[in-house]
Amino acid sequence: MTIKKIAVLPGDGIGPEIMAEAVKVLNALDLPLQLDWADVGGKAFETSGHPLPPATLKLAQEADAVLFGAVGDWKYDKLERSLRPEQAILGLRKALGLFANFRPAICYEQLTHASSLKPELVAGLDILLIRELTGDIYFGQPRGRRTAVDGHFPGADEAFDTMRYSRPEIERIAHVAFQAAQKRNKRLTSVDKANVLETSQFWKDIVTEVHAQYPDVELDHMYVDNAAMQLVKAPKKFDVVVTGNMFGDILSDEAAMLTGSIGMLPSASLDANNKGLYEPSHGSAPDIAGKGIANPLATILSAAMMLKFSLNQPAAAARIEAAVESVLAQGLRTADIWSEGTSKVTTREMGDAVVKAI
Amino acid sequence: MTIKKIAVLPGDGIGPEIMAEAVKVLNALDLPLQLDWADVGGKAFETSGHPLPPATLKLAQEADAVLFGAVGDWKYDKLERSLRPEQAILGLRKALGLFANFRPAICYEQLTHASSLKPELVAGLDILLIRELTGDIYFGQPRGRRTAVDGHFPGADEAFDTMRYSRPEIERIAHVAFQAAQKRNKRLTSVDKANVLETSQFWKDIVTEVHAQYPDVELDHMYVDNAAMQLVKAPKKFDVVVTGNMFGDILSDEAAMLTGSIGMLPSASLDANNKGLYEPSHGSAPDIAGKGIANPLATILSAAMMLKFSLNQPAAAARIEAAVESVLAQGLRTADIWSEGTSKVTTREMGDAVVKAI
Numbered sequence: 001m002t003i004k005k006i007a008v009l010p011g012d013g014i015g016p017e018i019m020a021e022a023v024k025v026l027n028a029l030d031l032p033l034q035l036d037w038a039d040v041g042g043k044a045f046e047t048s049g050h051p052l053p054p055a056t057l058k059l060a061q062e063a064d065a066v067l068f069g070a071v072g073d074w075k076y077d078k079l080e081r082s083l084r085p086e087q088a089i090l091g092l093r094k095a096l097g098l099f100a101n102f103r104p105a106i107c108y109e110q111l112t113h114a115s116s117l118k119p120e121l122v123a124g125l126d127i128l129l130i131r132e133l134t135g136d137i138y139f140g141q142p143r144g145r146r147t148a149v150d151g152h153f154p155g156a157d158e159a160f161d162t163m164r165y166s167r168p169e170i171e172r173i174a175h176v177a178f179q180a181a182q183k184r185n186k187r188l189t190s191v192d193k194a195n196v197l198e199t200s201q202f203w204k205d206i207v208t209e210v211h212a213q214y215p216d217v218e219l220d221h222m223y224v225d226n227a228a229m230q231l232v233k234a235p236k237k238f239d240v241v242v243t244g245n246m247f248g249d250i251l252s253d254e255a256a257m258l259t260g261s262i263g264m265l266p267s268a269s270l271d272a273n274n275k276g277l278y279e280p281s282h283g284s285a286p287d288i289a290g291k292g293i294a295n296p297l298a299t300i301l302s303a304a305m306m307l308k309f310s311l312n313q314p315a316a317a318a319r320i321e322a323a324v325e326s327v328l329a330q331g332l333r334t335a336d337i338w339s340e341g342t343s344k345v346t347t348r349e350m351g352d353a354v355v356k357a358i
Numbered sequence: 359m360t361i362k363k364i365a366v367l368p369g370d371g372i373g374p375e376i377m378a379e380a381v382k383v384l385n386a387l388d389l390p391l392q393l394d395w396a397d398v399g400g401k402a403f404e405t406s407g408h409p410l411p412p413a414t415l416k417l418a419q420e421a422d423a424v425l426f427g428a429v430g431d432w433k434y435d436k437l438e439r440s441l442r443p444e445q446a447i448l449g450l451r452k453a454l455g456l457f458a459n460f461r462p463a464i465c466y467e468q469l470t471h472a473s474s475l476k477p478e479l480v481a482g483l484d485i486l487l488i489r490e491l492t493g494d495i496y497f498g499q500p501r502g503r504r505t506a507v508d509g510h511f512p513g514a515d516e517a518f519d520t521m522r523y524s525r526p527e528i529e530r531i532a533h534v535a536f537q538a539a540q541k542r543n544k545r546l547t548s549v550d551k552a553n554v555l556e557t558s559q560f561w562k563d564i565v566t567e568v569h570a571q572y573p574d575v576e577l578d579h580m581y582v583d584n585a586a587m588q589l590v591k592a593p594k595k596f597d598v599v600v601t602g603n604m605f606g607d608i609l610s611d612e613a614a615m616l617t618g619s620i621g622m623l624p625s626a627s628l629d630a631n632n633k634g635l636y637e638p639s640h641g642s643a644p645d646i647a648g649k650g651i652a653n654p655l656a657t658i659l660s661a662a663m664m665l666k667f668s669l670n671q672p673a674a675a676a677r678i679e680a681a682v683e684s685v686l687a688q689g690l691r692t693a694d695i696w697s698e699g700t701s702k703v704t705t706r707e708m709g710d711a712v713v714k715a716i
């Protein structure tokens with residue numbers, strides 16, 4: 001393996017603490033990795049006046065993969081939108097062309113009780129939600145404010161955004177989703193709102209077309225409102241779910257929360273060549289930042305996804321995953337997943353335990 | 359009370375069965391109501407070639423209130439969108455100006471166990487979700503297909519829709535929501551995606567402005583992805599939620615499903631003068647249509663909402679609500695809410711029991 005360059009972007013809130021543990025774990029694997037650190041989000045705004053400074057973007061562009069902590073803090077709420085921490089993540093997705101977001105929602109056996117749902121509904125839950133990440137109403141132009149010329153109140157001030165998807169954008173995410181389903185239980189649910197939206201009808205038509213190339217995968221279509229219900233009612237009926245950027249934002253978070261242990265869930269955002277950005281599914285949690293109690297496992301598991309998807313090191317990834325299983329089996333828990341009868345550990349102790357288990 | 363005209367639109371699937379029971383209950387109250395029936399949805403398409411025929415629309419327009427069953431059946435999936443059953447409901451909302459959708463998510467004490475969630479998380483749950491119903495990306499123009507001129511694939515075919523809200527549209531739904539909160543626990547959560555969407559930022563700004571007129575209500579803002587999570591994590595923290603048409607579609611169904619007894623949940627869609635359309639929150643359930651096993655209580659409770667909101671008959675509404683509580687207390691259950699130790703009844707038996715309890 002030639003030396004691989006990883007851009008390490010810890011970010012805000014608990015970002016630096018959880019990232020320190022993930023890096024410790026990566027180092028323990030003794031792989032030829034070069035880690036380059038940079039500020040991002042609110043931290044970067046404070047040091048360089050922008051949440052995604054040119055130097056950080058360049059580092060990310062030149063790296064083989066990006067390991068990302070979390071961004072955001074209430075203290076930046078008053079900034080104009082283009083300077084707020086979350087613009088860093090939107091900017092990275094766009095600049096790096098990270099169109100395929102993998103959001104697993106897995107319920108670990110030992111953590112089943114942490115779910116809001118009854119144990120029988122979530123025990124063994126393993127859904128993969130694939131969200132398109134560079135299109136849709138997130139980036140569609142035109143958008144802004146203007147005077148309404150029609151609608152209910154012509155002449156009034158209005159704000160507007162454009163939802164849009166082009167054929168190749170839908171095709172490429174559909175291929176990603178069908179291929180992911182082939183590696184799992186071969187069932188794909190495509191979520192849209194085709195009974196109302198033109199964009200959704202187009203999405204549905206094209207996913208159906210692409211399906212012809214994957215006859216071994218069972219495809220069904222579901223409206224987004226129904227998907228939001230079925231996730232609560234019977235989450236285990238899902239295998240792989242594919243949807244657009246906006247619906248995916250909502251459903252992936254809903255699905256993650258069903259597991260009850262969002263502190264355990266990694267994510268990957270990939271470009272067309274499997275270069276990717278890897279980050280925990282949870283946020284920057286400014287309320288517990290600096291206390292050393294955050295759960296580093298989602299970030300550690302994100303590093304494992306990085307090894308698998310972008311660095312072609314599946315064996316190393318499996319070692320991390322096995323180590324995480326083992327610390328759970330040992331009964332070690334950070335505060336967010338702690339329950340009677342298990343041992344509460346700090347962020348650092350959890351990272352150390354994973355390193356030891358490797 | 360002068361004679362009030364009610365347009366009764368049973369629709370498809372289980373619609374006719376559940377409507378028959380709601381009408382039985384209304385008749386039992388001995389109020390001066392004139393009920394006029396008409397076809398809607400797939401049924402209307404079959405009899406008159408359109409899901410919302412002019413005669414049905416006229417009846418609805420001339421009525422003091424509309425009682426609606428449900429529309430939709432898989433057999434209409436192949437029709438072009440403008441002829442599909444759900445266009446009837448979109449058409450009625452638009453033509454009647456029904457901009458304020460009230461979707462209560464209530465967990466009845468006796469049905470707590472039916473929820474996917476652990477009992478302690480939903481016992482006593484009582485959320486009111488208020489969804490704007492005539493704006494947003496549902497009706498925004500322009501929409502359609504075209505050749506992309508920019509974006510990731512200029513020159514490719516694309517589909518697009520327009521999300522939009524004007525100031526008066528947001529103001530009026532905000533007033534409705536603050537006033538509803540004043541009558542409850544005085545807490546309002548406004549849901550948006552202001553970190554990404556112009557429309558949402560405008561929404562948030564205007565809701566904040568309108569708040570100045572309701573200093574007794576506590577307002578908070580939440581991103582839609584977070585709201586989808588918090589509903590699962592701690593639904594009882596919500597009192598009144600207000601959001602746009604698209605996010606409201608998703609979140610109101612998620613919230614309804616949390617209760618585990620969507621067969622119990624009514625809804626109201628009101629215009630600026632409290633004229634309204636009332637319908638159960640559940641769908642047309644074609645799989646169980648004609649079997650006499652559907653739960654009529656959501657439709658019966660929708661009739662109660664109609665008496666309260668549109669017909670100024672709060673006492674009659676309270677009689678229906680008390681009768682429903684009483685049949686539940688008697689242990690009567692349709693199949694969807696049945697559990698060990700309760701008595702399973704048919705649609706008709708349930709309706710008869712409510713009439714008897716009145």
Ligand SMILES: CC(C)[C@H](C(=O)O)[C@@H](O)C(=O)O
Nearest residue numbers: 086087089090249553554583
């Ligand atoms: C921070 C925000 C812009 C972002 C999104 O909406 O995509 C976040 O919610 C996510 O899901 O990664």
Ligand SMILES: CC(C)[C@H](C(=O)O)[C@@H](O)C(=O)O
Nearest residue numbers: 195196225444445447448607
């Ligand atoms: C049938 C459909 C158009 C409708 C909607 O999306 O509004 C339904 O889901 C609802 O919530 O009443």
